[in-house]
Amino acid sequence: xxxxxQNSPSLSVQExxxxxxxxDYTNSxxxxxxxxxxxxxxxxxxxxxxxxxxxxxxxxxxxxxxxxSAKHLSLHIVPSQPGDSAVYFCAAPLPDGGTSYGKLTFxxxxxxxxxx
Amino acid sequence: ETGVTQSPTxxxxxxxxxxxxxxxxxxxxxxxxxxxxxxxxxxxxxxxYYREEENGRGNFPPRFSGLxxxxxxxxxxxxxxxxxxxxxxxxxxxxxxxxSPLHFGNGTRLTVT
Numbered sequence: 001x002x003x004x005x006q007n008s009p010s011l012s013v014q015e016x017x018x019x020x021x022x023x024d025y026t027n028s029x030x031x032x033x034x035x036x037x038x039x040x041x042x043x044x045x046x047x048x049x050x051x052x053x054x055x056x057x058x059x060x061x062x063x064x065x066x067x068x069s070a071k072h073l074s075l076h077i078v079p080s081q082p083g084d085s086a087v088y089f090c091a092a093p094l095p096d097g098g099t100s101y102g103k104l105t106f107x108x109x110x111x112x113x114x115x116x
Numbered sequence: 117e118t119g120v121t122q123s124p125t126x127x128x129x130x131x132x133x134x135x136x137x138x139x140x141x142x143x144x145x146x147x148x149x150x151x152x153x154x155x156x157x158x159x160x161x162x163x164x165y166y167r168e169e170e171n172g173r174g175n176f177p178p179r180f181s182g183l184x185x186x187x188x189x190x191x192x193x194x195x196x197x198x199x200x201x202x203x204x205x206x207x208x209x210x211x212x213x214x215x216s217p218l219h220f221g222n223g224t225r226l227t228v229t
Contacts, residue, residue, distance in 0.1 A: 006158075034217060043120070043206055043220030044159065089158050094172075102149040102210050102218055103172050106158030 003027045004092055006107035014115055019077040021110050023090035026071065030092040034104070035064060035075050038087045047088075048075070080114045087111050118143050120221035122207050128227045129197050137192045137224045139207030145219070147171075147212040148190040150182060153204040153223070165190055166212060194226075202228045 005024045013019045023033075031052040036044035050057040050064045050073065057064050063076045077084055091104040121140045129135050141148050147166045151159035161174035165184035179195040188209070194201055204225050208218035 004158075036220075041222065043208070043222045045220070046217035049217065091158075094161065094174075102147050102164045102166075102208065102212075103161050103174075104149075104159075104218065105161065108156070108158050 002108075003030075003105050004090055004107040006088075006090060006110050008110050009108070010111040010113070012113045012115065013080050015082055016079045019075075019080045019084065019112055019114065021075040021077075021088050021090075021112065023073045023075075023107055024071060025073075025092060027092070027095060028071065029095040031095075032093055033064070033066065033073050034091045035062075036089045036091060036106075037084075038089065038109070044089060077112075080112075082114045082116050085112055085114050120145075120207055120209050120219050122205075122221035122224050124224060125222070126225045126227075128229065131197055131199060131228055133197050134193065134195045135197060135226060137194075137205050137207075137226070139190045139192070139209075139221060141188045141190070141207075141209035142219050145209035145211050146188050147210045148184055148188065149208045149210075149218060150190070150192045151206040151208065152176075153206060155203070159206055162192070197228045199228050202226060 034049040035047040038044040066073045087109045089106045089109045091106045094103040123138045149164040150162040153159040163173040164171045168184045181193045184190045204223045206223045208220045
């Protein structure tokens with residue numbers, strides 16, 4: 001049962017434009033969300049997170065928006081750069097407690113390609 | 117600061133064999149989690165180790181087992197390998213506090229033939 005879903009397998013944007021990556025979730029118990037970026041032959045790298053008590057979190061060119069009523073979150077990258085080309089995963093901690101957020105459920109990922 | 121390191125980087129095994137994958141956690145991190153990433157999918161949680169004890173397990177059969185050592189390094193063992201076990205195996209560590217994010221290694225690519 002996929003609790004976090006990324007329905008767009010790929011996204012292609014022009015350098016300098018906005019990239020919007022989407023993620024839907026089914027479990028209303030989720031209270032924290034993370035985005036990871038993955039380059040080929042490397043492990044995922046933490047990008048940005050958001051708590052369910054907020055609806056927006058910003059870090060430089062990256063902003064994550066959370067719509068709890070729609071169970072939807074999105075990652076905005078402005079302006080997009082060729083170096084942003086990677087696979088992006090949204091994730092949420094599995095709601096069974098435990099130490100820190102080491103038990104995550106991930107979406108399937110979206111391949112972002114930014115063209116020069 | 118040394119990051120998460122995994123060995124080996126690639127491995128080819130035959131169905132029915134056993135395999136051991138190794139992970140050294142990032143300096144100062146006491147919690148290790150293992151994930152399986154099949155082609156075209158997101159990582160799937162296998163299990164987590166904290167203070168040398170298993171602390172949560174995903175939907176994986178008992179032939180997937182692990183260990184954590186006093187220096188917080190960890191092993192993932194898979195017995196009776198099946199073709200579907202072919203995947204990228206990722207190890208991640210954290211300091212076990214609050215909302216500290218996971219730091220992932222580059223993974224071990226396992227191919228079962």
